[in-house]
Amino acid sequence: MSLSRRAFVQSLGIGSAGALSTAWIIGGGREALTWTPDPFEAVLQASTQQGVIRISSNENARGPGKAALDAMRKVITGDVGRYGREVANTELPAAIANRVGRGLTSENILTSTGSAGILEAGVRAYVSESKPLVNAAPSYENPTEIAGLLGAEVRRVPVDANLKLDLDGMAEAAKGAGLVFLCNPNNPTATAHSQSAVSAFIQRVKSDSPDTAILVDEAYIDYATDTTVGTAAAETLKYDDVFVARTFSKAYGMAGLRMGYATGRPTTLAKLSAAWGLGDLNILTATGAIASLNEPDHMVAEREENRRVRDFTINAFKEMGYEASDSQTNFVFVNVRQPAAEFRDAARDQGVLVGRDFPPLEQTHARISLGTMEEMQQAVEVFKRILET
């Protein structure tokens, strides 16, 4: 299938770029909004047009597990007319604390309508004109953009040769900073650090620069298959102003339902909720999240299926002579040895939507989210046509 940008946009019933509405753009999801330099891409990502393979926003092509779907269906035919505060504000934090373990109780959980709210709250609570943000380059840009809105300095620390976060460099940069954003596993490079390395990093920063806050974003950690990788949730109980952000948008397959949370000491969480409105979770989302947490076997199966698709995709690139980083996530970051924009446009013309530019690696690397096995088999055929000609 050949699908030019113009044909694609026309097929969506939009005559020109000027006709793009905010609703269309918002429909592309937070990832698209944060990262997309081109409104057309958000439109493309919003599309569910048949035949288009959408592997651009690190979504979960399989969606939630059966227990979550069943529980949510029951709510739709039952209690959806109720506010559901008990479910969202009491049962859900308890279920999260119980699943994460590591000494957490409900009072160490702060829920949010998507983890992006936690990131926004974190930057607003700890970063200012006199308190810089530390972020890796490349890493998730959302905190950097919020720091920009606040007029704050951002100290960017390049990833190392293996595309892993430079923890030593980030610890140095943290001295005197307001907040360190540590994305583990890192989006977009897909690499992860061990639980012990992250604990040592936190200890070092809190000893060298006690007033610096640390946000460990674990959006993709459920996909990590390296057994040394694990949550830093226990560290968030040890220190003030150290918190973890987690989301149900990725491995739990609930991106459209908007559910995220932070773990930390109650005093830290109080600062976050004072800094930014985190929204009220709805009863459907809260019920689906609780059911997911109570179905741990599904998460094991989801992780395994993602690993199978990931191995297939990375091996396919390897056979073509292209290297990907060590992915611990549901996306791969591949050295395509050409500008990401060229690769992306060529893939888009053949009905496959891949990720945006990720400076400073946008001249060489493309981020490709993992869809279903069937989607990736089709996408790989497209990548072969692009890379082998």
Ligand SMILES: Cc1ncc(COP(=O)(O)O)c(C=O)c1O
């Ligand atoms: C690293 C990272 N953190 C946070 C988010 C925000 O996710 P959500 O608001 O859907 O929980 C994303 C979304 O893609 C992400 O990649």
